[in-house]
Amino acid sequence: MQGKLSEIDIRSILQLIELGQRTGELFVEAYPAQLPVGVGVPLFQDTRPSQSVPERSWFVFFLNGRIVYASDNNTSLARLSDYLRRYRVDVPLSQLTISSIASVNAPEYGYLWALLENHTLTPIQGRSIIQSMVHETLFDLLSLHQGSFIFELSPALSPQLTTLEIAPLLAKIMKQIQEWKQFYPQIQTPDQCLVIADAERLQASLSKNTFHSFSRYADGKTSIRQIARYLNRDILTVARAIYSYVQKGVIQLIDCPYPELEGAGGARAVRSKDFGRWHETRTPRIVCIDDGVTLRQTVEQILNQNGYEATAIANPLDALSQVFQLKPDLILCDIAMPELDGYELCGMLRKSTAFRQIPIVMLTGKDGFIDRVKARMVGATDYLTKPFGESELLMLVEKYVGVGGSESRQSGEALTHSAKDGLEENDRTDATSSSSPSFS
Structure with missing residues (x-):
């Protein structure tokens, strides 16, 4: 089952899965340019010219028509x-x-x-956390009106700590979404952060202890959603508590800071925001697996001249053995390759403990939704559509392993136009000549 949310809404999809007692995964992807401003879906307003709007997608796992677990595509473990x-x-x-x-x-x-x-946790605490995670994920999904989805039958996520009946969840969350609208436009999204605009007026209306506790959260970095998690309350309860103060201008809501790659004073130790994995101070090591000669050479040249240690491998079977020796921080992998395609290669790597948390980015000449979903389902972290240019490649690499060395970065800026043109031209050829893998 697959389609667009303009044709069938999330509520109906969930009801069909429940009615059919299906076991599998639902993947939903929002259209970045059409994310709703408010009503449950976070704003992604990033004004920095070098950054693109993040994609938002979600997974929901089912067992016999009941929900086992649900999450969005942020795998940083922050939640x-x-x-x-x-x-x-x-x-x-x-x-x-x-x-x-x-x-x-x-x-x-x-x-x-x-x-x-x-x-460390009791089963009761674990069930409570899963229920909260499912609830907040469905709140976002049921607020979404533009996007695409695929439901695929698959073995159940296991083991299961709990399973949740869909109908009562839908009734409760749809009611909350309607109630949430009363806070708009003063409160637009649960992912806005709080700032105290008038401390004297706020302190005058609260007890000393309450004001002190509230001040810890009103730091411009903690969202309404996070406060609800900390306090074991739903977002409506938190929104009601602050709504009158927002109306009076005592509290202001701002867009939470865009998550940055973490580092100490610009040091070369940076944290991959997708996997929470600390990279050592050595030069980030990247492997590019692609059977296209020009693409391999040009990607390797661009990355090496921008301060990375890049290795290009043509044969996917050879790559399987070499990556264990190279121990890369990031893998770029083409999809359409002979003998072993990128989906199979990614799936094999993910079965190894050594590569469960390494970012794997699929290089594909296809811009279709199904190709992206297949990449997600075999464990790919991200994808990059060919043809792509130097800036797109470097932006993606920086996202997962940070910037290259400064001296090499400066020399990389002098990369010839002919090399970049060769990269894009080769990828156009690959995009037209490579066959699209079948989806089943």
Whole structure:
């Protein structure tokens, strides 16, 4: 089952899955240019010229027509950390040993199970966290009116801690969405952050302890959604509590800061925001797997001249053995290749513990929704559509492993136009000559 949300809404899709008692995954992708301004879907307003609007997508996992787990495409584990704060759990998630269920589309779920297995969380706490995660994901999905979706039958996400009946969830969340509209336009989205505009007036209307507690959250960095997670409340309760103060101008709401790659004073240690993986101070190592000679050579040249350590590999079978020796920080992988296509290669790498958290970006000459979904379902982190230019390539690489060395970066800016033209021309040829993999 697949289609566009202009033809069938999320509520109807969920009802069909429940009625048919289906087991599988629902993938929904919003159209970036048409994200609603308010009513549950976060704003992505980034005015920096070098950055593009982030894509928003969601996964919902089902077992016999009931929901097992749901999440968006942000796999940074920040949401799980927020919920753990509710139970005063302070555990470095990166140090946990996780099972293979965390390797593809549900890393958060895998880490949650690791916390249950080592008795850091109780089953009751785990069920409460999953229910909250599903609830907030459905709130965003049911507020969405433009986008595409695919539901694919597949083995159930396992093990299951709980399963949730769809009909009661739909009734509750649809009511909340309607109530949320009363806060608009003063409060547009749960992902807006709070700032105190008039501390004296606010302090005069609150007790000393309440004002002190509230001040911790009104820092311009903590969203309404995060406050709800910390306090174990729904977003409507938080919105009601601040609404009158927003109306009076005592509290202002702003767009939360765009998540940056973290580093210490511009040092070369940066954190991949998708996987929470710290890269050491060595030069970021990137592997490009593509059977196109010109593309391989040009990508390798661009990255090496911009401060990265790039290695290009033509044969996907050879790549399987070489990546274990190279231990890259990022893998760029073509989809249409002989002997072993990119989907198969990505799926094989994700089965290895060493590559469960390494960003894998698919290079494809196809801009179709199905190709992107297939990439997601085999565990790809992102995709880059050919033909692409130097700036697009560098922007994507910086997103996952940070910027290259400064001296090499300066020399990279002097890359000849002929090399860039060769990259784009070669990709146009690949895009027209490569056959599209079938989707089943």
